[in-house]
Amino acid sequence: MTQRVAIVGGGLTGLAAAWELREEADVSLFEASARLGGKVAMSLVDSLMLDEGADAFLARVPFATQLATELGLSDDLVSPAVRNAYIHAGGALRPIPSPQVLGVPLEPAAIASSGLISERGAARAARDLEGHDAPIERDESIGSLIRRRLGDEVLESLVDPLLSGINAGDVDRLSVAACTPQLYAAARADASLIRGIRAQLASAARDPDAHIFHSLVPGVSRLVEVLAERLGGIVHTGSRIESIDQDPRGGWSVDGERFDAVLLCVPAPVAVGLLRDAPTMFGAIEFSSVAMLTFVVNPSSLTCTLDGSGFLVQRRSGRLLTAASWSSAKWAHVGDERRFVIRASVGRDGDLRHRSMEDAALIKAVLGDLVDTMSTPIDVRDVRVSRYPDALAQYRPGHIDAIASARSELPHSIGVAGASYDGVGIPACIDSGRREARALTEL
Numbered sequence: 001m002t003q004r005v006a007i008v009g010g011g012l013t014g015l016a017a018a019w020e021l022r023e024e025a026d027v028s029l030f031e032a033s034a035r036l037g038g039k040v041a042m043s044l045v046d047s048l049m050l051d052e053g054a055d056a057f058l059a060r061v062p063f064a065t066q067l068a069t070e071l072g073l074s075d076d077l078v079s080p081a082v083r084n085a086y087i088h089a090g091g092a093l094r095p096i097p098s099p100q101v102l103g104v105p106l107e108p109a110a111i112a113s114s115g116l117i118s119e120r121g122a123a124r125a126a127r128d129l130e131g132h133d134a135p136i137e138r139d140e141s142i143g144s145l146i147r148r149r150l151g152d153e154v155l156e157s158l159v160d161p162l163l164s165g166i167n168a169g170d171v172d173r174l175s176v177a178a179c180t181p182q183l184y185a186a187a188r189a190d191a192s193l194i195r196g197i198r199a200q201l202a203s204a205a206r207d208p209d210a211h212i213f214h215s216l217v218p219g220v221s222r223l224v225e226v227l228a229e230r231l232g233g234i235v236h237t238g239s240r241i242e243s244i245d246q247d248p249r250g251g252w253s254v255d256g257e258r259f260d261a262v263l264l265c266v267p268a269p270v271a272v273g274l275l276r277d278a279p280t281m282f283g284a285i286e287f288s289s290v291a292m293l294t295f296v297v298n299p300s301s302l303t304c305t306l307d308g309s310g311f312l313v314q315r316r317s318g319r320l321l322t323a324a325s326w327s328s329a330k331w332a333h334v335g336d337e338r339r340f341v342i343r344a345s346v347g348r349d350g351d352l353r354h355r356s357m358e359d360a361a362l363i364k365a366v367l368g369d370l371v372d373t374m375s376t377p378i379d380v381r382d383v384r385v386s387r388y389p390d391a392l393a394q395y396r397p398g399h400i401d402a403i404a405s406a407r408s409e410l411p412h413s414i415g416v417a418g419a420s421y422d423g424v425g426i427p428a429c430i431d432s433g434r435r436e437a438r439a440l441t442e443l
């Protein structure tokens, strides 16, 4: 008999889960708001249709690219027009030294000339190649691993800005296994992190010209639009689920309607509110708050270099601005000769200042930071503020094992998927939704 499956949450995780089961189960997807996509959204700024949050996804983790291809969107997949990026340090924008992986320099001798690391810091990083540490055996924080292997300077000046740009976290409290699996695998394989990463790259035989990111035209939200069209009537917007209880006939009663299985694709605090005996670990997951300010500016007002995807700002600067993306330099399809798009990010673990600022004050402060860091006047045509309170899960050391153990406490016909558990990036969310959906129906 066809199983009835309820999917709660219509972000990309829930949509991917529904897509996975569309032909094998009788699926209903319930989304609380009037709009699908959750944290992935697109809206007009100065008449340009622009992504609000996510504007790209990793190409190396294949699940988003694969889904786009399944949906017939391969012709709309695009790669960045530029490869390099900057870090703001010592009053100037400085190119991120290459080659590097997640901020770990693969040629430490070369980084002393970057203006980002002192001679002493570069020499300390080079000691990693002597392999004084043992290969690691268990998860720890990214900070403790990098400080031990390459020193404090590499962590604070290179790794922290790059990773903060991804999940707005504090590297001294983030799990290396859950947040940076590539670094974890390298540290487990070799007493030298640099050597471990070099070996990974050599064995992957990756095309050196392959792009790290993909996006879609006009934006990542295209995935949401097409999934919504293709899923059709199984998707119910404006349907906030309030209760999930055991049904006396077997299975689950979701706001009074009976289902054989339920997949919760909502943030962990929502899942905790819906499940009677939610594992305590789900309630302990912490989140950071961020905001994205999308500025459409007059390109002729800009006097600085724009030959990269943008820049990151070090935590120690104390600035509100954490990163800026020069979207019109990064993506050929964003903006035009009259409209240059800059996306500015604020907020990270331990910095909630933006939350108490009204939009006008936030815009003024962030514009001030942009003018200062880019050393240019900026003539703003239009600006949009998108706020994401408690949005980005902060995986602490031990996260992967704790999630596996918490999942084993759930009844077999209840699953959880999405950014609170299995990775915040879009490919990871898509994989989580599809995998957990399949697991529920394979019982």
Ligand SMILES: Cc1cc2nc3c(=O)[nH]c(=O)nc-3n(C[C@H](O)[C@H](O)[C@H](O)COP(=O)(O)OP(=O)(O)OC[C@H]3O[C@@H](n4cnc5c(N)ncnc54)[C@H](O)[C@@H]3O)c2cc1C
Residues within 6 Å of the ligand: 008, 009, 010, 011, 012, 013, 014, 030, 031, 032, 033, 036, 037, 038, 039, 040, 052, 053, 054, 055, 056, 057, 058, 239, 240, 241, 242, 265, 266, 267, 270, 290, 291, 292, 388, 391, 392, 417, 418, 419, 420, 423, 424, 425, 426, 427, 429
């Ligand atoms: C500012 C920002 C920028 C980002 N940039 C990138 C990027 O460039 N690349 C990348 O890969 N990732 C990026 N991410 C991460 C990525 O966007 C998210 O991790 C991902 O979209 C989360 O998807 P999700 O479906 O798991 O959760 P969500 O998007 O949070 O979806 C959950 C859904 O559940 C719904 N819901 C909640 N409660 C209920 C209920 N009771 N009943 C029914 N529905 C409910 C919500 O309305 C929501 O639609 C970014 C995130 C942010 C915040």
